[in-house]
Amino acid sequence: MPELPEVETIKRGLERKLIGQKLKNIEIFDSNYLLKNKVKNLNIIVGEKLSSIKRKGKYIIFFFEKNLLLFHLGLTGYFLFIEKNELDKGKKHIILIFEFEKEPFGYFDIRTFAKIKKVKVEEFSTLKELKKLGKDALEINLDEFKSIFWQRNRGVKNLLMDQKVISGLGNIYVNELLFRAKINPFKKSRDLREEEIERLFFQMKSLLGEAIDLKGSSIKNYIDTEGKKGEFQKTFLVYGKKGFSCPRCGNDLKYQKIAQRGTTYCPNCQSI
DNA sequence: TTCAGCCTGTCG
DNA sequence: CGACAGGCTGAA
Numbered sequence: 102m103p104e105l106p107e108v109e110t111i112k113r114g115l116e117r118k119l120i121g122q123k124l125k126n127i128e129i130f131d132s133n134y135l136l137k138n139k140v141k142n143l144n145i146i147v148g149e150k151l152s153s154i155k156r157k158g159k160y161i162i163f164f165f166e167k168n169l170l171l172f173h174l175g176l177t178g179y180f181l182f183i184e185k186n187e188l189d190k191g192k193k194h195i196i197l198i199f200e201f202e203k204e205p206f207g208y209f210d211i212r213t214f215a216k217i218k219k220v221k222v223e224e225f226s227t228l229k230e231l232k233k234l235g236k237d238a239l240e241i242n243l244d245e246f247k248s249i250f251w252q253r254n255r256g257v258k259n260l261l262m263d264q265k266v267i268s269g270l271g272n273i274y275v276n277e278l279l280f281r282a283k284i285n286p287f288k289k290s291r292d293l294r295e296e297e298i299e300r301l302f303f304q305m306k307s308l309l310g311e312a313i314d315l316k317g318s319s320i321k322n323y324i325d326t327e328g329k330k331g332e333f334q335k336t337f338l339v340y341g342k343k344g345f346s347c348p349r350c351g352n353d354l355k356y357q358k359i360a361q362r363g364t365t366y367c368p369n370c371q372s373i
Numbered sequence: 374t375t376c377a378g379c380c381t382g383t384c385g
Numbered sequence: 386c387g388a389c390a391g392g393c394t395g396a397a
Contacts, residue, residue: 104391159392176392177381194381212380214392259374264393271391320391321383340391361376363389 103174104159105238105269106312107323107331111180112156114326115163118182118204123150124165126200128185134196134210138217143197146170146219151201158234158268162225169225171218172208177322178215182206211322238269239309246302250290257293257301258286259360270305272362273318276340278305285371286359311336339365 103111124147129135135143149165156162163170172178177194184205185198196217198207208217220228236245249266250257260266261275270278279286282304284297293301317323317331320341324330334341338348343356347367356365 107391173392175380176390210380211382212390212392214380216393255374262392273391318391323391362392 103178103317103323104271104274106274106309106333107317107325108156108159108161108174108269109239109313110317110325110331111174112154112161115161115180115206116154118326119151119201119206120153121150122201122203123148124199124201128198128200130195130197134213135217137213140217140219143219157231157237158264159271160231160234162231164222164225167222168219169222171216171220171228171230173216173230175210175212175214175216177211179209179322179324180206180326181209181324181328182326206326233265234268235264235266236268238267238305241267243299243302247295247298250293250298254289254291256286256360257284257288257290258364260290262360262362269309272364273320273337273340274305274308274312276365277338278308279371280339280366281308283370285368285373286364286366288373339367341365 126147127144146165146168149167151163151165153164154161155164159173161172182204183192188195194209194211196208196210198205249260258275258279261270262272278301282300284301312318312333315332316325316329318334319330320334339354342354342365345354346352347354347370350367350369352367352369354365355368356363358364
């Protein structure tokens with residue numbers, strides 16, 4: 102799925118073209134999808150202007166005048182500026198098209214793990230999806246970051262992947278982050294020295310910053326709102342490098358499931 | 374804290 | 386054909 106850098110890229114792409122525009126129509130192609138998401142009367146948003154778009158963790162929120170739409174793109178959800186008549190060329194998995202005054206864009210979801218929700222703007226602060234999120238990885242400060250590790254004692258990878266603890270990081274960026282910071286993914290959070298936590302913190306910030314600059318990572322499906330792939334995957338040091346050797350020390354990288362997710366790390370550079 | 378399950382697609 | 390894939394939920 103899109104993780105923080107991809108969601109941020111998508112958010113910026115939408116923002117650039119849509120803020121202030123009025124939604125003229127919603128063309129629904131998969132009403133069953135909306136049914137499964139318990140979204141009713143989506144069309145009441147038609148006629149409203151889009152006032153802002155926000156991101157928290159991996160969620161994107163569209164603020165209209167009276168209603169808001171909350172999206173989580175799951176593993177394979179994406180937005181693409183596209184016209185209805187362009188849909189034929191192999192564009193499957195279309196859920197709907199938001200027809201704005203100038204820029205219509207489609208919402209697609211290949212594996213249907215993405216989520217959409219519509220509520221009144223005033224219900225924003227009550228959204229349980231957002232309330233349970235930990236601080237956004239771009240916003241968290243060093244002191245808050247330290248307390249994350251000291252307040253519980255869990256495996257570091259597990260902890261960083263937990264959106265309730267810190268939001269925005271996913272499997273790609275945690276793999277890369279742990280390698281960059283030379284931290285073993287199994288290491289218990291309370292066993293981290295303060296200096297190691299600081300290393301993680303600053304590496305996390307620069308990793309996310311670089312990834313956003315390169316418009317995210319495209320492994321298979323991810324494309325931005327213009328249909329372009331990201332570039333950050335070209336810089337991967339360990340993610341997806343199963344069977345390769347460590348770019349730092351040359352030892353064999355190790356691959357195993359940690360926290361139910363494929364994990365590649367260097368047992369030498371990232372020793373306990 | 375684990376783990377199947379939700380889906381579709383691709384790769385070996 | 387099985388294994389695996391940017392995520393998350395809820396049940397055991």
